[in-house]
Amino acid sequence: MTIPNTRLSDPIAEARRQWVEHGWADASTGMAIVTSITRAEQLFLKTIDAELRPFDLSFSRYEFLRLLAFTRQGALPLSKASARLQVHPTTVTSTVDRLEDQGFVQRVPHPTDRRTTLVEILPEGRRVVDAATSTLNAAVFASLGLSESEASSLLELLTRLRAAHGDLDEKV
Amino acid sequence: MTIPNTRLSDPIAEARRQWVEHGWADASTGMAIVTSITRAEQLFLKTIDAELRPFDLSFSRYEFLRLLAFTRQGALPLSKASARLQVHPTTVTSTVDRLEDQGFVQRVPHPTDRRTTLVEILPEGRRVVDAATSTLNAAVFASLGLSESEASSLLELLTRLRAAHGDLDEKV
DNA sequence: ACCCAAAGGTAGGATTTCCGACTATTTTAT
């Protein structure tokens, strides 16, 4: 661990206290929630990246392979991947570059639309993503340290939160 | 908006279904929670960055100034900031470089320990961080789109989640 | 039929973050 961990008991609780003290009580819970989410994301990302290192995958590349492996054909236009994963088109380009270098996927021209490029998962990619999924399921996802009912509540609240911020509508 | 948004109603719910279908039901809730947190973080970061753009601040630089403004002396050793914000020392170095260029903070040698450098917030930095805080409180934190009781529950569950992942103990 | 806007993808550049290696200082242990 390279980051020193001399801290008060909880920096977020501390910040919230400051918020209230400064007369921002009405925004203090929101601030604490957003900060907690940021922090939780960092923690999970760190754990997940550590678990994925043996597979030479980052979380985003894992998510990409996972998506690809779930599709019927094992192939997808880059633009579809960009929309599904909600990442910028140029990010998809470089992700695919990397995965192609690793021999996990391959670019294939679209049969009818010559603008479009398909990414196709290769057998090696399928093997790796399945192994990585087993690892993540066992080491991270299977137990987050919450009870069954707490986990359900949390998921529902997070879903509601995403909905409130326009992450579900715009089906198009 | 540069990222196209042609999606199924909810990609996370979709992924969860796939998880169950593949026999990973026991890990499906955990997967959905982690993915939701990642996604929520992206959404908030995007909103916050947009609100902070007029101040020429990123969220991390904002957090840094906010921390500094809360201290008694308006100054802190770099190492303390690294520990409090849980970011890598080299990240602190470059953040301070940037803030110093902007005229928001200034490096000052520690009076007794010649290894240590203090960062001190300047009047302009204080002005900016207070204005930015007002903006964020009004535009983001004050209403997340949840009821009072939902927000309380969510914060408590997130805190429990962080605790379960060792984000609170190690007081040292 | 034809033209122009829209869609798909990539190149180059900027920002942020981490890691490993390094220097300088301070503290600890023998």
Next chain:
DNA sequence: ATAAAATAGTCGGAAATCCTACCTTTGGGT
């Protein structure tokens, strides 16, 4: 008292992400 270990900060480099700008192809409106 001195050698070894810990602490504080920085430099160079890698990775991920976004943005703007650009090229090619497609498709709709007239």
